[in-house]
Structures are given as structure tokens and as C-alpha cells.
Amino acid sequence: MRQLSCSFIRSTARLLLRCSLAGRRGEQQIDPVQHLQQQLRTMWTDIPLVRDAGAAVLTGIAAAVVLRFWEEVANRALLDQKLCRKMVHITVGLVYFLMWPLFSSEDVYAPFLAPLIIIVNIIKVTVIGLGVVKDEGMVNSMTRHGDHRELLKGPLYYACAVTLTTIVFWxxxxxxxxxxxxxxxxxxxxxxxxxxxxxxxxxxxxxxxxxxxxxxxxxxxxxxxxxxxxxxxxxxxxxxxxxxxxxxxxxxxxxxxxxxxxxxxxxxxxxxxxxxxxxxxxxxxxxxxxxxxCMGSGGGTSGSATILQVVFAGSR
Structure with a gap:
């Protein structure tokens, strides 16, 4: 990431210098805004880690919007609580699954970046389930009887299952x-x-x-x-x-x-x-x-296997 930042800064500095020289020579000036937009598009398509970080953000936004929608439905009592809970169960995972093609094929970190929103939700569910934080919307939309302790069972198992499936199988x-x-x-x-x-x-x-x-x-x-x-x-x-x-x-x-x-x-x-x-x-x-x-296929090393090899190599 440091090399990426330095490269981007150097490119921007060269652009500003070219704009300045072009202005002095009376040549057609280069639009710095258009150039920066082109640079960002290049970063998105050519740098897997940048693309996957952006894809993780978009995935998180999509899942959060769906979850928030059903929380509002539950809070307003527009649907039966049990039906609302099952709609969360059905839609959140399928919308999250729908976003997987956004991630690059080259980045070994993709299976770990994709479930970031689910991991954040695991932490949130655990904290609310333990009673540390109160969130009536989440409790009403994700539990059978409105008891916050129920979050530590089905909803937590659900989130862990989706996360492990992403990392292990992809x-x-x-x-x-x-x-x-x-x-x-x-x-x-x-x-x-x-x-x-x-x-x-x-x-x-x-x-x-x-x-x-x-x-x-x-x-x-x-x-x-x-x-x-x-x-x-x-x-x-x-x-x-x-x-x-x-x-x-x-x-x-x-x-x-x-x-x-x-x-x-x-x-x-x-x-x-x-x-x-x-x-x-x-x-x-x-x-x-x-x-x-995705821990490894065809005798090669990919995805999670590469990450694990790096971790174990560093611990030796």
C-alpha cells in the first residue's frame, strides 16, 4: 500500500508539473480532474487489493441497507415479527452472495475481505446478545420472542456459517x-x-x-x-x-x-x-x-492457502 500511495503521489506531481509547463508554453492544458478520475479508474481495475477493498465496502453497504430495511419494518410492526426475522434470514445472505463477482480473481485477500460486513455483524450480534449494548430494532428483526439472548444462537450461527463458507470455499x-x-x-x-x-x-x-x-x-x-x-x-x-x-x-x-x-x-x-x-x-x-x-486447487496454492502459508512462515 505504501508503494501504491507513493506511485499515486508521484503521478499527481508529474501531472501538476505538466499542467504548469503546458500553461507557460501556450499549449492545450491538461485537465487535472479528468486525469485523476482516470487514475482512480485504473487503480480500481488494475490493482486487485484496491478493487477488493472497494468491493468489500459496497458489499457492506448493500447488506447494511437490507438489514436496516427489515429493522425498520420490525420497529413499525408492518409485518409479523417471525416473518420479518425470516425475511432477514433469506435476503441478507443472498444479497451478500450476489456481490461476490465484484471481487478480483488475482487478490488472495478477497475471501477475507468479502465477509468483513458479516464479521462486523458477528461482533455486533455478540455485544447485543450479551446485553452490553441495546438495539431493539435488531432484536425484533432477528429473534423469535424479542429476547436479546436469542441473538447468541441462531443469528450468530448463521453469520459464522456464511463467513466460514466464504473463507473456505469462496x-x-x-x-x-x-x-x-x-x-x-x-x-x-x-x-x-x-x-x-x-x-x-x-x-x-x-x-x-x-x-x-x-x-x-x-x-x-x-x-x-x-x-x-x-x-x-x-x-x-x-x-x-x-x-x-x-x-x-x-x-x-x-x-x-x-x-x-x-x-x-x-x-x-x-x-x-x-x-x-x-x-x-x-x-x-x-x-x-x-x-x-479455495484453500488450494489443482496442486496449486490460492486464496486462503497463501494467507495461511504466510502466517505460518512468519511464526517459524
Missing amino acids: RTSPISIAVICNLCAGDGAADVAGRRLGHVKLPHNPEKSYAGSIAMFLAGFIASVLYMCYFSMFGFVESSWTMVAAFAAVSLAAAAVESLPISTRLDDNLTVPLASAVVGVLVFYSVGITSLC
Whole structure:
């Protein structure tokens, strides 16, 4: 960053000198504002770290706007608190996921910069959940019964799952699509459908319904396919019928695990991403997808692996 700043300062100084000399010689003067704009555009496109820092800011703004919207809806009692909580569950993660193509392919720090807003939210949720800070808007929009201590369970697990998925798998792995889509769209739809249409309960778990499980499978699967098509436009993942079938298998497994009593005892925000990741590794590897983890692929080193190597090398 120091070299970047020095280079930018030197370029600006040269520009001002050229403007001054051009004025003295009677030549056509160079517009310094246009030149600075061009410099900034070049920095955004040619310097991965600058681009990723900007992308992280834009991602944070997008997620914060969505979260703030649902907090206002909850505070004004425009929707039922439980429905509002699930809308936060569905939309925040999917909007965050939508911003991933903004990040560069060259910067090894991208998987760590992308979830910065989620990490900030983890800290915020923890502080509010412990009662250190009060935020009625967040409590009302993200808890079942309006108890701030509930933030330390489902919402915290949700944020941690999304963060770990970003760092470990990143956007070139179909597992990240499966995990986030089943967690956000699938689990969110299961709760909404289960409360409104879930009159017929599952025989092995009376707290879950057929409607909820079917809605989870369909929502998680459809969202996965849509994001597969979206990411394939940028060349991150392949788009094929084999991938569609693989996503269907993972979503079916996630819906099955979500219906089990253990998911009720633990938390869906723990069991759903874990099941999606484990089954995803098995399914996608079986269909020939080998780049499943950004910790390293194809015998090379990338993303998180490079960061870890630097950390461990410095500790020797």
C-alpha cells in the first residue's frame, strides 16, 4: 500500500508539473480532474487489493441497507415479527452472495475481505446478545420472542456459517452455492411455509411439517440453480445438467437433515450448512468437480492457502 500511495503521489506531481509547463508554453492544458478520475479508474481495475477493498465496502453497504430495511419494518410492526426475522434470514445472505463477482480473481485477500460486513455483524450480534449494548430494532428483526439472548444462537450461527463458507470455499466452489442457498433460501422458506401450510406434521418430528420440508428443498434447489447460472456467467463455476442434478441431491439431503429432531435440538443454522457442505463434497467430487475448496486447487496454492502459508512462515 505504501508503494501504491507513493506511485499515486508521484503521478499527481508529474501531472501538476505538466499542467504548469503546458500553461507557460501556450499549449492545450491538461485537465487535472479528468486525469485523476482516470487514475482512480485504473487503480480500481488494475490493482486487485484496491478493487477488493472497494468491493468489500459496497458489499457492506448493500447488506447494511437490507438489514436496516427489515429493522425498520420490525420497529413499525408492518409485518409479523417471525416473518420479518425470516425475511432477514433469506435476503441478507443472498444479497451478500450476489456481490461476490465484484471481487478480483488475482487478490488472495478477497475471501477475507468479502465477509468483513458479516464479521462486523458477528461482533455486533455478540455485544447485543450479551446485553452490553441495546438495539431493539435488531432484536425484533432477528429473534423469535424479542429476547436479546436469542441473538447468541441462531443469528450468530448463521453469520459464522456464511463467513466460514466464504473463507473456505469462496466463489469457484459449487459448495459455497449449495451451503448459502440451502441455509438462506431453503431454511428460510421452510419456516415460512411450515407456519402457514404445515398442518400435516412429519411422523419422525412433530415440530416439522411436510410443507416446510418440501418448501425447503424447492427453495434451496431453485436458488442454487439460479446462482449457478449467475456465477457461470463470470466463469466461476460450470453450468450443466450434471450440476443441476448435484444441487438437487444436496438440497434434498439438507431438507432431510433439517427435518430431523437433532436439528430442532441444536439449530438449523448449524445442521443445514454442515449437511450441505459434507454432502456437497461427496456429490460434487463424485461427478468430477475437483476444485471444491479455495484453500488450494489443482496442486496449486490460492486464496486462503497463501494467507495461511504466510502466517505460518512468519511464526517459524
